[in-house]
Amino acid sequence: MEAIASTAHVDHGPNLRQRLAAKGFDAVTLLVVPAAIFSLLLFVYPFAFGFILSFEPKSGGWLANYQRFFSDSYFYDTIANTLGLSVPVTLLNLLLAVPVSFRVRLMRRQRLLTTILVLPITLGTVLVAEGLLNYLGPQGWFNRTLITLGFIDQPLRLVHNYWGVFASLVITGFPFTFLLTLSYVTGIDPALEQAAATLGANAWQRFFHVYLPLLMPGFAITFCLSFVQAFSVFPSAVLLGEPAGSTRVISIAAYQAAFEEYDYSMASSVAMIMGFVQLAIVVLVLASRGLFYRGPASGAKG
Amino acid sequence: MIRDTTLGAKLWAVAVWSLVGFFVINLLAMIATVVTSSFATRWLGTWLPLGWTTRWYSSAWSEFQLWDVLIVTFQVVGLVVLLSGALGVTAAYALARRDFPGKRLLVLLFLLPLLIPPITFGIPLATVLYRTGLAGTFWGVVVANLVPTVPFVILVMIPFIEQIDPKIEAAARVFGANTFKLFIHVLLPLLLPGILAALLLVLVRTIAMFELTFLVAGPTSQTLVVALYYAVFAAGVRAVQSIDAMAVVYMATTLVWLVIALRFVNPTQIVTRAKQQPAH
Amino acid sequence: MTIALSQFNEVRLDRVSREFGALNALRDVSLTIQRREFIALLGPSGCGKSTTLNCIAGLLPVTGGAIWLDKNRIDTLRPEERGFGMVFQNYALFPHLNVRQNIGFGLKMRGIPRAEIDRKVNEALSLVHLHGQENKLPGQLSGGQQQRVAIARAIVIEPPLVLMDEPLSNLDAKLRLEMRAEIRRIHNELGATTIYVTHDQDEALSLADRIVVLRDGVVRQVGTPKELYEGPAHLDVADFMGFRNRLKGNVVAVENGRALLDVEGMRISGVARETLSVGSIAYAAIRPDDLVLGEAGGNALQVRVDTIEYRGREFVGTAHSEGGLDFVFRAHQPVELGSTVHLQADDQRVLVFAEPIKGRK
Numbered sequence: 057m058e059a060i061a062s063t064a065h066v067d068h069g070p071n072l073r074q075r076l077a078a079k080g081f082d083a084v085t086l087l088v089v090p091a092a093i094f095s096l097l098l099f100v101y102p103f104a105f106g107f108i109l110s111f112e113p114k115s116g117g118w119l120a121n122y123q124r125f126f127s128d129s130y131f132y133d134t135i136a137n138t139l140g141l142s143v144p145v146t147l148l149n150l151l152l153a154v155p156v157s158f159r160v161r162l163m164r165r166q167r168l169l170t171t172i173l174v175l176p177i178t179l180g181t182v183l184v185a186e187g188l189l190n191y192l193g194p195q196g197w198f199n200r201t202l203i204t205l206g207f208i209d210q211p212l213r214l215v216h217n218y219w220g221v222f223a224s225l226v227i228t229g230f231p232f233t234f235l236l237t238l239s240y241v242t243g244i245d246p247a248l249e250q251a252a253a254t255l256g257a258n259a260w261q262r263f264f265h266v267y268l269p270l271l272m273p274g275f276a277i278t279f280c281l282s283f284v285q286a287f288s289v290f291p292s293a294v295l296l297g298e299p300a301g302s303t304r305v306i307s308i309a310a311y312q313a314a315f316e317e318y319d320y321s322m323a324s325s326v327a328m329i330m331g332f333v334q335l336a337i338v339v340l341v342l343a344s345r346g347l348f349y350r351g352p353a354s355g356a357k358g
Numbered sequence: 359m360i361r362d363t364t365l366g367a368k369l370w371a372v373a374v375w376s377l378v379g380f381f382v383i384n385l386l387a388m389i390a391t392v393v394t395s396s397f398a399t400r401w402l403g404t405w406l407p408l409g410w411t412t413r414w415y416s417s418a419w420s421e422f423q424l425w426d427v428l429i430v431t432f433q434v435v436g437l438v439v440l441l442s443g444a445l446g447v448t449a450a451y452a453l454a455r456r457d458f459p460g461k462r463l464l465v466l467l468f469l470l471p472l473l474i475p476p477i478t479f480g481i482p483l484a485t486v487l488y489r490t491g492l493a494g495t496f497w498g499v500v501v502a503n504l505v506p507t508v509p510f511v512i513l514v515m516i517p518f519i520e521q522i523d524p525k526i527e528a529a530a531r532v533f534g535a536n537t538f539k540l541f542i543h544v545l546l547p548l549l550l551p552g553i554l555a556a557l558l559l560v561l562v563r564t565i566a567m568f569e570l571t572f573l574v575a576g577p578t579s580q581t582l583v584v585a586l587y588y589a590v591f592a593a594g595v596r597a598v599q600s601i602d603a604m605a606v607v608y609m610a611t612t613l614v615w616l617v618i619a620l621r622f623v624n625p626t627q628i629v630t631r632a633k634q635q636p637a638h
Numbered sequence: 639m640t641i642a643l644s645q646f647n648e649v650r651l652d653r654v655s656r657e658f659g660a661l662n663a664l665r666d667v668s669l670t671i672q673r674r675e676f677i678a679l680l681g682p683s684g685c686g687k688s689t690t691l692n693c694i695a696g697l698l699p700v701t702g703g704a705i706w707l708d709k710n711r712i713d714t715l716r717p718e719e720r721g722f723g724m725v726f727q728n729y730a731l732f733p734h735l736n737v738r739q740n741i742g743f744g745l746k747m748r749g750i751p752r753a754e755i756d757r758k759v760n761e762a763l764s765l766v767h768l769h770g771q772e773n774k775l776p777g778q779l780s781g782g783q784q785q786r787v788a789i790a791r792a793i794v795i796e797p798p799l800v801l802m803d804e805p806l807s808n809l810d811a812k813l814r815l816e817m818r819a820e821i822r823r824i825h826n827e828l829g830a831t832t833i834y835v836t837h838d839q840d841e842a843l844s845l846a847d848r849i850v851v852l853r854d855g856v857v858r859q860v861g862t863p864k865e866l867y868e869g870p871a872h873l874d875v876a877d878f879m880g881f882r883n884r885l886k887g888n889v890v891a892v893e894n895g896r897a898l899l900d901v902e903g904m905r906i907s908g909v910a911r912e913t914l915s916v917g918s919i920a921y922a923a924i925r926p927d928d929l930v931l932g933e934a935g936g937n938a939l940q941v942r943v944d945t946i947e948y949r950g951r952e953f954v955g956t957a958h959s960e961g962g963l964d965f966v967f968r969a970h971q972p973v974e975l976g977s978t979v980h981l982q983a984d985d986q987r988v989l990v991f992a993e994p995i996k997g998r999k
Contacts, residue, residue, distance in 0.1 A: 083537065085456045091449030091508055092464060098505050099471050099479060106482025152377060159374045170625035172382055175389070178616050179609060180566035182587045186605050187388040189590070190395055190598070195403055197387055227385060235625070259367065281473065288475030291568055295590050307477045311573075320485045327481040331474065338473075525730035528697045531717040532724045533744030533795060543743070547734045 103331075110325035121325035131326070134306040135333060141218070141293075141305065142286035145225040149233040150279055157238040158263075170238070173231035184224050185295040189215055192223060220296035221303045225286050233282045240274030241267075280338045287334055306330045392609070396602035414603035421596060422585055422604055428611070430496070431581040434571075435564045438503045439557050445504075446511025447553055451545075453512065454519035455527075468509040476506060476569040484573040494576030502570040507560045514559065518552035551622065558619035565612050582608050643830055644721070644798040646708050648672050649694070654713070655702035656689055656855075664689055664855045666703065671799075671833065676825055678846035679835045680878065686855035687835045691801050694833065696720050707798065718747070723792030724801040728808055729784045731776035737763075737787050738772040744795035762790040765824060782813045789821070793828060800825075802834045806841065818845060839878050843867060851875050871911060873921050873991035881923035881989065882966045889920050889990075897990040902961035906937050908988025919993045926954060928987040929967040933980035937988060940980055941965055943973050957981070 113120035125131040160166055176184055192198050192214040199211035214220055244267065252262045290307040297303025310330060314323030396414055398407030418424060453465060471479065483502060487493035492501060522545075530544045568583045575584055586608050589601045649671040656664040664686045671677050679687040692698040694705060696717035705713040712720055723744075731740050741762050745755040763769050766786040776784055785805060792800055805821070806814045822845055825832050836842050842849045843863040851858045851866065859871045870876035873884065887901035897910040899922050906922045914920050932938075941957035946969070953969040957979070967981050 081458055082456070085452050085458050087448040088452035088464065091445045091512065092467070094445055094504070094508055095467050095471070098483065098501060100467070102482040102486040103479060105486050109482075109485065155370075155374050156378055159371060159378075167625065169378070169382075171620060172385070174616070174620075174625040175613075176385060178562055178566060178612055179389075180568055180583055180612075182568050182583050182590065183392070183605055183608060184388070186586065186590045186601065187392045189593075190602070191384075191388040191391040197391060197405070198384070200405060227388070230381065284473060284475055288477045288569075290477050291572075291587055295587075310477070310481050314481055314484065314573075320488070323481050324485060327478055331478045334474070334478065523728070523730060525726045525728065526732060528695075528717070529724065529726055529730040529791075530732070530743070530747075531697070532695055532720075532722060532801075533791065534718045534721070534747035535743075536716075536718055539747055543746075544732060548732075 106324035107328055109321050110328050113321050113325075114319055121322050122329075124322070125325060125329060131309055134304055134309045135329070137303060138287055138289070138305040138307075139333075141221055141225065141289060141303065142283055145222060145229055145286050146233070146279060146283040149226065149230045149282055150237070150275065152230060153234040153237040153278075154275075156234055157241045158267075160238060161241050166238075170235065173234060175231075176228045177231050181224065181228055181289075181291045182295070184227050185292040188220060188224055188227070188292075188296055192220060215296055216298055218297065218302045221289060221293050224292035224296050225289060228292075229282055229286055232285060233278055236278040236281060237275070240271055240278065243274075244270055276341050276344070280341050283337060283341075284334050287337075288330070306333075389609070392602050392605050395599055396606045398599055401599075414597070414599040415607075417597075418600045418603040418607070421600060422589060424582075424585075424604065424607060426578075427580060427582050427585045428607075430579060431565065431611070433496070434499050434503065434579075434581055435561055437500045438507055438564045439561050441500070442504055442507035442511045442560050443553060443557050445508045446556070447515055447549070449508075450512045450515035451519055454516045455524065468512050471506045471509045472513065476567070477573075479505070480570050480573045483570070487574050493574045494579065496579045498574045498576075499571055499579045499581070502574045503564050503567055505570065506567075507564060510563070511556045511560060514556040515549075515552055518556075519549065522548050555619075555623040558615065558622060562612065562615050562619050565615065582611060643793075643796050643828055646673060646798045646831075648708065649799060649831070650706040651690075651694070651703070652706060653703035654690070654693060654700050654705060656686075656693060656698060657701045664693070664700075667852075667855070667857055668703075669850060669857065669860065671831065673831055674829055676822070676832045676834065676845060676847045678842035678849045679833065679852060680837070680839060680842040680849050681852035681858075682837060682878075685852040687837075687852050688803055689855070690852070691803050691833060691835045694799070695722055695724050695801050721795065721797055722799045722801055723795055723797035725785075725788045725792050725803065725805045727804045729776070729788040729805075731784055731787055731791075733776055736773050736775050737768065737779070740776065740787055741790045741794050743791065748795070758794050759790075762794040765793070765827070766790045766820070781809050782817060785809065785817055786820075789824060793824065793830065798831065800830050800832045802832060804835055804837065806836075806838075814841075821845065839880065851878060869911070870923075870989065873923065873994050876911075876923040876989060876991065881925050883922075883924040883926065883929055883964075885922040885924070885963060887920060887922060889914050889916050889918050892916060896985075899990060902959060902963060904939055904959075906939075906983075906988060907985045908937075908990045909986065910990045912990075912992040914990065914992055921991045921993065923989045923991060924983045924987065926966040927968050929965060929981050929983050931967070931969050931973070931979055932982045934982065936985050937983045938980050939965070939982070940978060942978050943975055946972055946975065948972075 110121055111118045113124075116123070160169060163169065190196050194211040194213070198214070199208075202208050203211065212219075214223065248266055248270075249262050252266045257265060288307055289305055290311070293299060293303045293305045293308060299308050306326065307330065310323050310326035313319050313326055394407065395401055397410050397412065399409035399411045401407035449468075453461065480502070483505065484493055487498050487502065492498035526548075527540060527544065530540045535543060565581070566583060567581075568587060571581050572584045572587060575581070580588075586601075586604055589596060589604055593601060651667055651669040653666045653668050654664055655666055667686070667690055669677075679690055681687045689698060693700050693713070696712075696715060696719075700713050703713075704711055732743065735743065738759055742755045742759045745758060750758075759772075763772060766789055768783065768786050768790065771779065771783060776787065779787065785808075788805065792802075802821070806817055809817060818841060821832075821834075824830070834842075834845060843866075846863060848860060848862055849866050850860050853874050859866060859875045861869075866875065867879055870879050870881070877884070885899070885901045885906060887899035887906065889897055890900050890905070891898040892910060892914050895910055896907060897914050897920065898905060898907045899920055900906075901922065908922050908924075939959065941959050944956045944958060946953050946955045953972055955967050955969055955973055957965045957967065959965070965981060973979055
């Protein structure tokens, strides 16, 4: 007990260390500092820098970049192009993912399926684009099968256009949406459904009155995350689509501004607009989330 | 979920499974296309190639300088894993165990790089890195890749740390462990499975991270996935089979790690950090 | 026996306060614990008893006052510098260490040589009757065994003070009685000084030398089990000591430490435990054991019987009066449900308390 301070040295009341600790600041809290500095330096600062840079165009007034973006259809069409791809794809993925996750929830061996589905996410968009170029091409297995089965006479044009990019977004996006949905669906206490059943609710009523209200916030978040992924489509839009035409998405415009025109100011403006559109949609969806139940979904604390 | 046995429910189940089957078949066929093509001598207008060969691999190996690319890839990935582990685990510990003013803001700060797609923040990030001269260099690629991986480790580790009873740490302290001993004797052994899982996921994600690497890499600091993109982009210059051989090499590198990772984590964790309930 | 606890004369809590939110706050808790005492901190959940323990252990910083171990101030020390032993509510055993490593953990942290750790751990193992289990992991042990490991881990470091935070609350009823006896045995064998937190008055009454009743972060009463059982100082302490009948009434007369209450027109007299003034509202508190059938003595009450439960040797009944007051009473023979009976209580056994001050946080 040598470490015990003697009476004479201490005043009544807690010392500074303890007073700070009571507010939550102590040595442990400081562990967060390196990561926080890192994030400020490499995430917040570049964003702020890009934001300011976007108002310092190569020529013209401080809004010149934005004026150029919204007056040149070569630029502003990219928003419509991107939304035209990302919104339908996200809705489709979510619409498919919900019934599938309810079904998969019953499976005992989910792991095989989830492992297969995690493949395209892991492999990434570049590989999926390369694979689909062959597979969906006029000579690819997909068209061949359809012709053999007699559904079509001529190969469908599925690559180097809208549908190629659409397909790649489904291949990488559906598993992502599905796995998120599955984690929300499995997060709901099965006892709630059983309780509803004993109270006389049929399958549809159980879904509509028990699951749906509890899952709405989860679906909203899933939609946001999936949408944001789809909205930032880049490699597959270049490789599988028509990067100069119908699939000239906003990230291509940003990339070209930066790395083909070397106009970082313009590129930053496009990136800011891209971020703003994403943010707007996310805020819109999450704001509507406030209309739904937002507590725990498991009865007990979770 | 309660199983229904009515006809309608059965039809519904069949429909759902057909959908899943259709998706999985197309996915596997797409991958099989790449693999088949990489071994094909000539494959045009037929179901299967005319003959089989492995020469595309050797030609891809030399044409695309795959050895150099692989070395760079593993160096980048290794550093990203180590650094994001060190930065992420410590921060996650603080966030899991302490409440302090501004904590919510900080969590939001760590959440944003995971919510915002890399291409969106990658362009301003690349701009800054080009101004500082880091872009195009090996370290530029490492730093850019850390931006989403550090928050990823933090967000995977927070629930893992939270599920360790703080009373266990209190017990260690009461029984005389200082911070260092607490870490070595109690926290590290308890956190190891979580750290391993988080870092394996970082590894898999970093191998496949295209956008950030693409935006900041120079000719000598490309990773495999970026090299693959350039090869596909410039298709026509090289034989399709050669590109597919490279794609197979890329797939193999990714999948080896994916298989290892899946021994420790649930596949669901690759997209979400929510833990699944045990099957009922 | 070579487990020899470090000795000291007293632990003194001097106006210890902890302001942290409304709940679990402490206000000016002063308490002196003598060597070899077994002190129970008793109170309902949220009363601050665990907070007090955690402040003594150093797991929570105090925001006012001081804690002294003889002449040394300890509340500014880190928990690892205090050297107390602690048994946690859910045991907090290290899940990755086996029984032997768990018990030896504190010794290892102190850098004690391996051979000596082994020797002491062996002794602790035999003290808690756990030989043969030393290589198991906590997950492989039963609740009672985990409890024994937790106790062994706390005493093996030979602490001056052993802190126990509701150690029996996770055990089933039978095991709880068994471990209760074990805890007292170990305390006596080692000559330990123990502070024991519980919400169970039976546990406190049977284990402790002195009981400290806490409520809303304030010490309400300190005394031996007998003092508390027979003479609770406030209504809420009486509540905790099994005075399940509380009859609200008006003070009609106060005289020589006795009070007469008017409860719905019935006259009830009892011992005044607090200062009462005529005309004020007061409560008469009676144990079910002291409320029996009959009308011969004083304090007769007319009630209608609602339920009767068989309790082995006797019956426990509930009843209500015409005015809607509820009663719990004891009977030697079954009483017909719905019948009207008279209950009586010896006026020495009736305690009268002033109305508690409302609005205390």
